[in-house]
Amino acid sequence: MGRQTRAYVDLEALRYNFRLAQRHAGEAAAMAVVKADGYGHGLEAVARALDSEATRFAVASLEEAERLRSAGIEQPIVLLQGFHDPDDIRTCVSLALEPVVHSEHQLVAIEQASLGGSLAVWLKINTGMNRLGFPPADADAVIARARLIEGVNLLGLMTHYACADDRDETMTAHQNGLFSALARRYPDLMFSASNSAGHFRESSPRFDWTRPGIMLYGATPMIAESAAELGLRAVMTLEARLTAIRTLQPGDAVGYGSTWRAEQPTPMGIVSIGYGDGYPRHAPTGTPIWIDGVRITTLGRVSMDMLAVNLTAAPHARPGDKVELWGANVPVDEVARHAGTIGYELLTGVTARVPRVYSE
Template sequence: MPRETVARINLDSLRHNFHIARERAGGARAMAVVKADGYGHGIERVARALAGETDHYAVACLEEAVALREAGLTQPVLLMQGVHQASDLSLCDAEDFIVVVHHEHQVEWLESGGARPRVWLKVNSGMNRLGFAPGEVAAVCQRLQRSGIRATGAMTHFACADDETSDRTAEQTALFDEATAPLGSIDRSVANSAAHFRPGQRMFDWTRPGIMLYGSSPMLGHHGPELGLKSVMTLESRLIAIRDLAPGEAVGYGETWRATRPTVMGMVCAGYGDGYPRHAVNGTPVGVRGTRASLIGRVSMDMLAVDLTGVEGATVGDPVELWGPNIPIDEVAACAGTISYELLTGVTGRVPRMALESRPTGRMTGSES
């Protein structure tokens, strides 16, 4: 009999969040970012759920793009890191993968090879990870044109769009616009999830919503529900033991928590072996019987302890929401000193994913994988 720890994936909430992205994109179109196994939700699952909503997908690498084709999805796919070897260009050409070109060696591969995939240019407007300097963009385009390749798009990535107090996003937008405006009629893309929530942000032609699709806030100091987003993943487990602790008794490795009053303690069959953050501090919230309870003691590989003192009627077998619609993942991430992106992508393979969505009857149905 399997452990009762499961990640429930609400596909209706996923589509709701994409609709918000599309509305906030204004006149631009939104492509769904499904990299990193759909941010831990299952790349094929989320891509299929959005197949009727988006015209394009965006991924990090070729393996992810191939997985979409193997799932039967035919929309164009943007490879945001481009290819990592020249021999991959022919596959991109055949499968309608749009190759992002961000470095000199990739230009040389295109100049020397026979493949002619669709190409977007990456502009380094200040993130300083990948991309051509703004002053190099026109020359790169000219080189590609001499090889019979026309860049059909250009993109950049923001460093501080999540910070509402920063002026850096406006500066990057202006640099990108200045570098790409002379290229004529091409698709341009700047907006990550956070940019959708910046008043007055210019969206150009395509936006690239990622974390917001999965219900998590891309903005500092906010939780997803505050932005109208719905949690897509609910990480849920069960109480497997309950015991009373006397004042002075400690819990867990290192005895990092000690009872100061009579305490009802519950053990939950989930831990960092499932992807729950080991560094979550005492007081991190969980949900039991509609009540917020608190993590106590250090998280173990397969178990964690919670204070059930204020939870009326708690019993072995009760479900425990570790994050989801009642316990925002952004709050859990803050308690662990990290971000929701890491928690979602860190849920391990031993946790089954249960997809949920409504049917025309209005009832929720599920399938496990």
């Protein structure tokens, strides 16, 4: 049977979260963002689960798009970073992919390419994120150039919010103002701005397409609101087994660096998971874990293949018991806060040696 460390993926919870995103999108349509191997949940399984729900998918790379096509996904697939090499343009044509063109060199490559068919593209407009995209002042000229390229079908414009996860900021309103001005000038094009956080900003326009990502997987996109408060359901349950139990005596230390010492007799358990599986090494003593219907906490440093827990609150725990590292009882965002990171990183960081087990 081997080591029973597993990531259980609830596909019905995934679909529930997508439907919630679509409700928040209103009259706009939601394209499912499944990049980074479906945020660590398994690209093909996630896409197939949403195949009857989503009418468009979005990924970060050509390799991810090719995997979706090989898995039988027929919907339009948006390449959020576009293509990285001019030779990839023909692949976009042959697989009916929709690259997002964000830079002058990409536009020139398309102008100089022999397409061999029709290429649908989006243009990225930089309204304040300042990573990728054309300046709003250049939008008219770039749109005109794209429309002159034979074989190119300009679908629409995209932008990306920088601060939508914070309800108290003003950047999102500024970005919406710039993007809305373009939308009024080009009513024949589609517009897309909202990431997951944008779905929960009631005053933000939804335009034509939203792009839910992390919310699909049951983690919060908002700074001060939990996934449960937003109505989201946990999709991944990361589970391992208790492999050993011992009682530490006062003065006994645990793990590398002896960073934690017992001040009184303390029942300690060892759990078969560590940073080699994607559990954060920097999770400190006191990070919550669930076993036998109660919360317990970690002790000392996380090792590559195991971690220690304080079993004082779970006196009936025995080797072989299931341990939830995150899931319905311990939200991944709570673990992330203890570890000084975000739920995105933990979900996408679960390594390949942890089997994904899917259920409906």
